[in-house]
Amino acid sequence: MVEEIAAEVDELVLGIGSAGDSHTTRNPFTAGERVMMVTKAVEKLDATTYVVPIEDLDRNSVWVSHVQSMTPRFDVAYSNNPLVVRLFEEAGVEVRQSPMFRRDVLEGTELRERMIRGRDWEDLVPDAVVDVIREVDGVERIRRIAETDTLGDEPSDQ
Numbered sequence: 001m002v003e004e005i006a007a008e009v010d011e012l013v014l015g016i017g018s019a020g021d022s023h024t025t026r027n028p029f030t031a032g033e034r035v036m037m038v039t040k041a042v043e044k045l046d047a048t049t050y051v052v053p054i055e056d057l058d059r060n061s062v063w064v065s066h067v068q069s070m071t072p073r074f075d076v077a078y079s080n081n082p083l084v085v086r087l088f089e090e091a092g093v094e095v096r097q098s099p100m101f102r103r104d105v106l107e108g109t110e111l112r113e114r115m116i117r118g119r120d121w122e123d124l125v126p127d128a129v130v131d132v133i134r135e136v137d138g139v140e141r142i143r144r145i146a147e148t149d150t151l152g153d154e155p156s157d158q
């Protein structure tokens with residue numbers, strides 16, 4: 001998806017969402033770890049790419065201004081997340097959506113389940129992501145969090 005978007009634009013800003021979260025079921029990796037994964041994965045793209053961590057806010061109504069305050073100026077926002085699409089459109093920013101690509105397997109939840117259950121996942125993500133997950137012992141972390149995080153989305157203190 002990012003390769004297709006990069007072919008349409010001169011410069012690309014990739015937002016790392018929920019950047020303040022880590023060590024939870026849905027967001028096991030720190031913003032820094034995710035910056036490494038994404039930066040290395042897009043290294044060979046032609047478009048100049050900026051990777052920017054963006055923390056969540058309690059107020060959806062000011063989230064677009066918050067995103068704009070953290071990123072280089074942009075003309076078009078790309079997302080398939082219905083809330084994100086709505087917030088940008090209400091703020092007057094053009095939004096483009098991309099068709100889902102192999103959504104059945106390329107979903108965060110599915111990939112994390114595969115890691116927990118010891119099934120193959122490496123061929124489903126860029127090599128750079130495999131390298132970073134190995135470097136930080138990410139599969140072990142995800143398994144530990146799954147064992148202790150019975151509430152589903154609470155930080156683990158393991």
Ligand SMILES: Nc1ncnc2c1ncn2[C@@H]1O[C@H](COP(=O)(O)OP(=O)(O)OP(=O)(O)O)[C@@H](O)[C@H]1O
Pocket residue numbers: 001026079080081098099100101102103104106107108109110
């Ligand atoms: N296969 C795909 N093809 C295109 N866009 C996708 C695909 N999978 C996810 N997206 C988009 O990427 C973003 C992240 O997807 P999603 O909200 O599912 O998060 P995730 O981290 O992949 O999964 P999860 O919510 O299971 O943790 C969303 O904007 C979503 O629409």
Ligand SMILES: NC(=O)c1ccc[n+]([C@@H]2O[C@H](COP(=O)(O)O)[C@@H](O)[C@H]2O)c1
Pocket residue numbers: 016017018019055056057058059060063079080081083084087
């Ligand atoms: N109020 C807010 O903080 C707010 C609003 C909309 C989206 N977001 C974030 O934007 C990101 C959207 O990511 P996806 O496109 O991967 O679903 C998520 O990290 C989500 O938490 C935050």
